[in-house]
Amino acid sequence: MHQPTIIDIARQLGISKSTVSRALTAHPNVNEKTRQRVLELAEKLDYQRNQLAISLLTNQTRTIGIMVPEFISFFFPKVIIGAQEELAKAGYNVVICHSNESYEIEVTNARSLFASRVDGLIVSHTKETRNFDHFRTFTRKSIPVVFFNRVWESDEVSKVVVDDYTGAYQAVEHLVQTGRRRIAHLSGPDSLPNSRSRQNGYLDALRHYEVPVDPSLIISYDLTLEKANIYVNHLLSLPEPPDALFTINDPTAIEAIQVIKARGLRIPQDVAVVGFSDDPISALIEPGLTTVAQPVDEIGRQAAACLLAQLQATNPVAEVQTVVLPTRLIVRGSS
Amino acid sequence: MHQPTIIDIARQLGISKSTVSRALTAHPNVNEKTRQRVLELAEKLDYQRNQLAISLLTNQTRTIGIMVPEFISFFFPKVIIGAQEELAKAGYNVVICHSNESYEIEVTNARSLFASRVDGLIVSHTKETRNFDHFRTFTRKSIPVVFFNRVWESDEVSKVVVDDYTGAYQAVEHLVQTGRRRIAHLSGPDSLPNSRSRQNGYLDALRHYEVPVDPSLIISYDLTLEKANIYVNHLLSLPEPPDALFTINDPTAIEAIQVIKARGLRIPQDVAVVGFSDDPISALIEPGLTTVAQPVDEIGRQAAACLLAQLQATNPVAEVQTVVLPTRLIVRGSS
DNA sequence: CTGTTAGCGCCTTCAT
DNA sequence: ATGAAGGCGCTAACAG
Numbered sequence: 001m002h003q004p005t006i007i008d009i010a011r012q013l014g015i016s017k018s019t020v021s022r023a024l025t026a027h028p029n030v031n032e033k034t035r036q037r038v039l040e041l042a043e044k045l046d047y048q049r050n051q052l053a054i055s056l057l058t059n060q061t062r063t064i065g066i067m068v069p070e071f072i073s074f075f076f077p078k079v080i081i082g083a084q085e086e087l088a089k090a091g092y093n094v095v096i097c098h099s100n101e102s103y104e105i106e107v108t109n110a111r112s113l114f115a116s117r118v119d120g121l122i123v124s125h126t127k128e129t130r131n132f133d134h135f136r137t138f139t140r141k142s143i144p145v146v147f148f149n150r151v152w153e154s155d156e157v158s159k160v161v162v163d164d165y166t167g168a169y170q171a172v173e174h175l176v177q178t179g180r181r182r183i184a185h186l187s188g189p190d191s192l193p194n195s196r197s198r199q200n201g202y203l204d205a206l207r208h209y210e211v212p213v214d215p216s217l218i219i220s221y222d223l224t225l226e227k228a229n230i231y232v233n234h235l236l237s238l239p240e241p242p243d244a245l246f247t248i249n250d251p252t253a254i255e256a257i258q259v260i261k262a263r264g265l266r267i268p269q270d271v272a273v274v275g276f277s278d279d280p281i282s283a284l285i286e287p288g289l290t291t292v293a294q295p296v297d298e299i300g301r302q303a304a305a306c307l308l309a310q311l312q313a314t315n316p317v318a319e320v321q322t323v324v325l326p327t328r329l330i331v332r333g334s335s
Numbered sequence: 336m337h338q339p340t341i342i343d344i345a346r347q348l349g350i351s352k353s354t355v356s357r358a359l360t361a362h363p364n365v366n367e368k369t370r371q372r373v374l375e376l377a378e379k380l381d382y383q384r385n386q387l388a389i390s391l392l393t394n395q396t397r398t399i400g401i402m403v404p405e406f407i408s409f410f411f412p413k414v415i416i417g418a419q420e421e422l423a424k425a426g427y428n429v430v431i432c433h434s435n436e437s438y439e440i441e442v443t444n445a446r447s448l449f450a451s452r453v454d455g456l457i458v459s460h461t462k463e464t465r466n467f468d469h470f471r472t473f474t475r476k477s478i479p480v481v482f483f484n485r486v487w488e489s490d491e492v493s494k495v496v497v498d499d500y501t502g503a504y505q506a507v508e509h510l511v512q513t514g515r516r517r518i519a520h521l522s523g524p525d526s527l528p529n530s531r532s533r534q535n536g537y538l539d540a541l542r543h544y545e546v547p548v549d550p551s552l553i554i555s556y557d558l559t560l561e562k563a564n565i566y567v568n569h570l571l572s573l574p575e576p577p578d579a580l581f582t583i584n585d586p587t588a589i590e591a592i593q594v595i596k597a598r599g600l601r602i603p604q605d606v607a608v609v610g611f612s613d614d615p616i617s618a619l620i621e622p623g624l625t626t627v628a629q630p631v632d633e634i635g636r637q638a639a640a641c642l643l644a645q646l647q648a649t650n651p652v653a654e655v656q657t658v659v660l661p662t663r664l665i666v667r668g669s670s
Numbered sequence: 671c672t673g674t675t676a677g678c679g680c681c682t683t684c685a686t
Numbered sequence: 687a688t689g690a691a692g693g694c695g696c697t698a699a700c701a702g
Contacts, residue, residue, distance in 0.1 A: 003476055005695055016673045021697060029671055046472065051450035052396070053695035056387045057678050063451075072413065077406045081433070093447055095430040098416070112428055115386035116398075137381060141338055254619060284589060286621045340679055351689045356681060366687055388679035391694050674701075679694105686689075 004045040013037055024049065055117065063093045064307065065113035069101045069126045069150070073251060074279055075296060076124065079148065082300025083122055090308050092119070103128040110134040114143075120307045122300075124149040127189050127223060142317065144310035146303045150192055158306040159322045160299055164194045167292040167327030168201025168246070171274045174290070174329060175244045176209045180272055184217040184235050184242035186228065186252055195220070198248060198276065217242055228252045232259040236271070244272040244335070250279035253289055257334065272335040287333030295325050339380040348372055359384065390452065398428045399642065400448035402458045404436045404485070408586060409614055410631060411459065414483065417635025418457055425643050427454070438463040445469040449478075455642045457635075459484040462524055462558060477652065479645035483638045485527055493641040494657045495634055499529045502627040502662030503536025503581070506609045509625070509664060510579045511544045515607055519552040519570050519577035521563065521587055530555070533583055533611065552577055563587045567594040571606070579607040579670070585614035588624055592669065607670040622668030630660050 006024065010017040015034065022030045023038035041047075055061040064087055068076040076098075084094045097113065099106035106126050113121065114137055121138055123145060132152045138145050139156040148160040175183050185202045188195030199218070206213050216238065221227045228247075232255065235242055247253040253275030260271050267273060267287055275282060278293035302323045310316040341359065345352040350369065357365045358373035376382075390396040399422055403411040411433075419429045432448065434441040441461050448456065449472055456473055458480060467487045473480050474491040483495040510518050520537045523530030534553070541548050551573065556562045563582075567590065570577055582588040588610030595606050602608060602622055610617060613628035637658045645651040 007695080017696080018674080018698085019672055021695095022672085025697080031671060034671085046475065048446070048449050048472065050391070050452065050695050051447075052387055052391045052452055053678085054697075055678095056385070056391055056680095056694090057696055057698090059678075061387070071406065072409060072416075074407060077412065081407075081435070084433075093451075094432075097429075098419075100416070111383070112386075114383050116428075117385065117387055137383065140381065258619075281616050281619060284593075284616060285619050341681095342679080352680080353682085353690080354688055357688085360681080364687060369687080385679050388694085389681075391678090391696095392680055392682090394694075672702085674699105676697105676699090678696090681694095682692090684689105684691085686687100 003050075004042075004047045005050070006047075008045065009038060009041050009047060012041060059117075060119050061093075061117050062091060063095055063116070063118050064120045064122060064304075065095050065097065065109075065118040067097045067099065067106065067109055067113070067121065067123045067125075069099050069106075069124060071096075071098050075149075075277055075294075078296040079124075079300035079303070082297030083304040084300070085297075086301045086304035086308070090304075092308075099126050101126045101128065103130075107134045110137065114138065119143065120311055121145040122303045122307060123147050123152075125152065126150075127192060130191060144307055144316045144319075146306045146310075148299050148303045150194060153193060155320060156317075158303075158310065158320050160303045160306060160325070161194065161322070162294045162299070162325045162327050164197035164327070165201040165204075167276065167294075167329070168198040169205045170201075170327075170329045171246055171276070171290075171292050172202050172205035173209070174331065175246065175272060175274060175335060176205065176211055178272070178335060180244035181211055182214065182217065182240065182242045183211070183244040183246060185219070186231060186245065186247040186256070187218060187220045188223050188248045190220055195248060202246060223248070223252070225251065225255050228255045229259055232256045233263075236260065236263055236265070242271065244274070246274045248276060250275040250277045250282055250289065250291055253291065253334075254279075254281060254285060257285065257287075257289070268333070268335050274335055278330055282330075282332065290332045290335040291330055293328045293330050298325055338385075339377075339382045340385070341382075343380065344373060344376050344382060347376060394452075395454050396428075396452050397426060398430055398451075398453050399455045399457060399639075400430050400432065400453040402432045402434065402441065402444055402448070402456065402460075404434050404441075404459060404461045406431075406433050410484075410612055410629075413631040414459075414635035414638070417632030418639040419635070420632075421636045421639035421643070425639075427643075434461050436461045436463065438465075442469045445472065449473065454478065455646055456480040457638045457642060458482050458487075460487065461485075462527060465526060479642055479651045479654075481638045481641045481645075483634050485529060488528060490655060491652075493638075493645065493655050495638045495641060495660070496529065496658070497629045497634070497660045497662050499532035499662070500536040500539075502611065502629075502664070503533040504540045505536075505662075505664045506581055506611070506625075506627050507537050507540035508544070509666065510581065510607060510609060510670060511540065511546055513607070513670060515579035516546055517549065517552065517575065517577045518546070518579040518581060520554070521566060521580065521582040521591070522553060522555045523558050523583045525555060530583060537581060558583070558587070560586065560590050563590045564594055567591045568598075571595065571598055571600070577606065579603075579609070581609045583611060585610040585612045585617055585624060585626055588626065588669075589614075589616060589620060592620065592622075592624070603668070603670050609670055613665055617665075617667065625667045625670040626665055628663045628665050633660055
């Protein structure tokens with residue numbers, strides 16, 4: 001079915017489409033009566049402007065793409081909501097893509113967002129991503145890109161991260177100060193900067209307190225719950241099992257708690273557990289999970305702010321910046 | 336910065352833009368050598384086709400809008416992922432909007448999706464939505480709309496729902512059969528069809544087993560956790576408090592469990608609790624939450640299938656359909 | 671205040 | 687196999 005255009009309105013009113021366009025866009029130079037007639041007919045015809053045509057003409061869509069690896073856990077949805085709020089205030093729409101942790105899908109999504117000419121990008125990449133050429137496509141064209149959480153370490157893009165190092169340091173410090181000596185660490189892939197930072201925080205805390213570092217207690221894994229299960233079981237089967245477990249994130253910690261319970265061990269008496277992120281589930285399970293909280297919606301808001309700064313700047317490259325947000329240790333029953 | 340277009344390629348190669356277009360779109364009538372030259376230059380220039388221009392021309396964006404009231408809980412993200420998988424297979428992109436349970440934002444989102452000319456819509460509306468004119472804008476133009484979970488009861492749109500009535504009936508039947516006589520029901524707003532269906536299932540189960548219906552045990556509320564907390568406390572303070580609680584969803588049930596525990600009551604001995612949806616948290620808390628499971632990603636897949644059927648039909652209106660998916664009671668420690 | 675003209679980037683007849 | 691021309695819906699000069 002044919003959708004009404006400004007030409008339809010113009011014809012029916014016997015005026016030119018320019019006048020219709022002006023009336024519709026609140027342009028000052030239009031006779032008030034003419035405007036009224038246009039508005040009425042537009043209403044009657046259920047006219048809706050075609051954003052496609054406008055975008056093609058103005059070369060901006062006022063749409064921002066947000067790319068995340070998943071959005072089942074609370075983290076990414078919260079970040080997205082924070083970003084969206086900020087972006088909406090500035091009159092930007094948001095389209096959300098998730099790659100399901102697949103590098104290929106991420107590349108496809110990036111192409112698709114580029115093809116639909118988003119004005120900017122907010123990204124947390126997959127754990128598989130090693131090559132960032134699909135983001136260079138944007139930066140080369142001066143389309144601003146902001147990374148958060150999992151960031152591309154390039155000076156072409158802005159970044160919003162939390163102080164992973166200090167968060168991890170404080171978590172491990174807490175475990176040492178409550179008497180733990182064999183603290184295991186379930187870490188993520190080394191390719192993820194935040195994984196490396198958390199591991200460094202873990203190591204430095206141990207060294208500072210002169211707790212021996214045992215490499216067999218440090219396991220980098222692929223962040224799937226299946227592997228988490230296997231490695232926690234492995235650690236607990238060691239001749240000298242750990243008396244504490246610091247995990248890269250809360251889902252891993254929660255999985256660990258299930259495993260520890262299933263083996264009949266007590267938390268925290270036999271094994272203490274500390275996670276990272278303060279997933280809402282952490283407060284609901286028993287025992288409550290000690291964890292490092294991140295200011296999640298603030299991450300989204302800051303990412304949006306970075307992007308808007310670049311969007312409004314005459315020279316977007318000059319506005320590239322890195323924001324580091326603080327973390328906060330929340331002690332619950334698991335430690 | 337100027338982005339390369341087919342005209343740039345054409346000029347540099349000394350051929351016409353028509354030929355470039357054909358080479359790029361795998362049109363049969365192009366000399367193989369010409370195609371190679373075009374493809375090479377396109378690669379070198381980092382040419383990316385402008386989807387905006389194509390959409391304007393072809394009058395289809397191959398993009399589907401998905402509108403949900405929120406996506407913090409696991410339910411909507413899972414549905415979206417299911418839908419997205421199915422849609423991607425058919426070559427459609429997805430843009431996601433969430434209204435944060437605000438009717439106004441929902442209307443704005445609908446306008447924006449219409450303006451950007453999505454080819455179809457998958458929707459679960461806000462709990463405030465009474466007026467559906469913003470969806471009529473689509474149906475009037477023969478743009479297919481599929482509702483799920485919270486559905487517009489109109490024959491202009493397809494619907495995917497679960498058998499809420501039977502799910503609720505079985506939940507209450509289970510409570511009766513385990514000896515409960517004063518079963519309270521925390522219900523949602525009457526404006527939501529699924530809320531009404533679940534309430535009817537609750538009522539019919541009680542009647543069938545000749546358990547007296549006590550109106551003071553049935554509370555419709557606004558689905559916020561704050562109110563859930565208040566009403567659960569209210570119920571437990573009754574002279575004759577309930578010995579079981581059936582809630583409209585899992586977050587409510589989980590909140591109820593916290594309240595019950597805080598009052599020093601035992602679950603399920605003093606009060607049994609049954610939720611709805613099988614949120615992953617249900618299996619993690621203690622005691623495990625008995626709940627009515629829904630085939631969540633299947634809802635998304637079916638919604639996508641309905642939409643694709645209408646998209647591919649010559650007469651989209653003829654393809655309007657309603658899909659009802661089964662539920663399954665999962666008994667855990669809370670009952 | 672209003673009309674005319676041009677063009678955003680692309681695909682598609684219709685010629686050649 | 688290729689080129690020329692037209693048009694998708696709209697806004698923005700430029701005239702009047």
